[in-house]
Amino acid sequence: MKKGIIYAVLAYLTWGFLPLYWRLFAAMPAWEILAQRIAWSFVFVAVLVTLSRQWKQLKSVGSRGRSAAAIVLCSIFISLNWFLFIWAVNNHHVIETSLGYYMNPLISVLFAVVFLKERLSPGQWLSILLAGVGVLIMAVQYGHIPWIAISLAVTFALYGLAKKIAKLDVLLGLTGETIVALPVALGYLIYIQSQGTGSFASLPPLLVVLLLLSGAATAMPLFWFAKAMQLLPLSLVGFIQYIAPTTSLLLAIFLFNEPFSRGQLISFAFIWLALIVYSFVTVKRSKVKVVPISHRNSCRDALL
Template identity: 75%
Template sequence: MKQGIIFGILSYLSWGLLPLYWRLFETMPAWEILSHRIVWSFVFVAVLVTVAKKWKQLKGVISSKKSKAAVLLCSIFISINWFLFIWAVNNGHVIETSLGYYMNPLISVVFAVMFLKERLGAGQWIAIGLAGAGVLIMAIQYGHIPWIAVFLAISFALYGLAKKIANLDVLLGLTWETLIVSPIALLYLLFIQAQGTSTFSSLSGSSVILLLLSGAATALPLFWFAQAAKRLPLSMVGFIQYIAPTTSLLLAIFVFHEPFTEGQLISFSFIWGALILYSYVTFKKSKAAKQLQAAKVSM
């Protein structure tokens, strides 16, 4: 349990602190940063696969058409999510990224109902309604829907859905996800280098090293999360996950000095209320299910 909590905190704190990391490269276009992230992530996981001697298993894990389609979708959705996040961070929208990841668990629940035919109780539907009200309030304040937050939440929820369908080992899954898009990312980097528009060569030595480490910065939190998920109840993992958007929100307000208006506070309050209600109702359902199972076993 203690190890699981430590792994969980490490993973979500790392994700929450990522805006600090990507701000180091704010002079680079988002597409260029994304391409480097994809390429170096693949290099990093390829080293891990080599050390773990899992290359022979790689092809076998996607033997069916369903798993191949799911992995392809994983690759597309996570690439979209990474690009949106990098662009938002380096264009002063960290508060919206925080909102997106607060919304993500509730969007995932909606997708579970739509695609996996899961059933929700009244309290869980009320929580989703509260979250929708929070987004509507922010849309009214902005004069438009907070698209960055919405697309971040939807793209990551779709990634999670595809990931669940693929049902792959964490390391092998990430290897396939980065392998599929790495050739495109590498071709893009070579193209902008040939065009003379690449900014990589203008980086300082320390910045180059940090950019090369983006693979580790991407993969390690995923592995820590996987270790946490193995050791902890799902309800506890669900609670710990709010460390990430909370950390990003605090960074946005106190480090990046993004304005946090009264309207945004009201909107976030609806989202926070929704998450508290959903977590409470889900915990009660889980506890009741365990008690029922225990009663059946004792009989």
């Protein structure tokens, strides 16, 4: 449990600061950034697979029908999520991206209950209700359907569900996902370069280096996320995710100067209250499961 929480916090904290990273490439089209991100992610994970000598295991995973289908679905869902996020950040919709990732835990919990048959306590249901009220208030502030937020929430929840069901090795799963998306990414990059519309060659040297590092910036939080998914219930991972949208929201308000209304502040308060309630109930349930065992041992020792 402790390791899973550490992995989840690392992943979501990194994702929370990613708007700072992608803003550096605001002059590039979102599709080109996505293609570069996929290409360099493949390079990064391919090096890791080579060092760990796991190419044969990857081939065997790809030959299994269910695993191959899960990898394809994961690749589609995460690629769509990446594109929407990059486009939104570079078009001044960071607050709406934070709304999307506030909504995601609710959808993740719904998927956990419906598809994985996870059971929640009344206190956990209360926290979901509080979070739902907060998200509803935030959505009403826009005065229209927040399609960016909804799309981000659904695609990442589907990605998490596919990861949870597939139960693939973390590194092999990530490598398979990038391999599926790689041909499309390379084809697009070759096409725009042949048309003279590519931006990569015109970037300053520092941005070129940072773009090359996008593989590590992409793969590492996904690796941490996948490890967290293996070690924690999907519903708990969903609530730890609030770290990422909170970080992005603070960046949007205090660094990017996006408008933040009183109504949005109220919704923010509801969401954090939900997180506090959920964390308290979850910790309490964990202690309840441990205490009876120690109590029985004490009784047994006394009788002996």
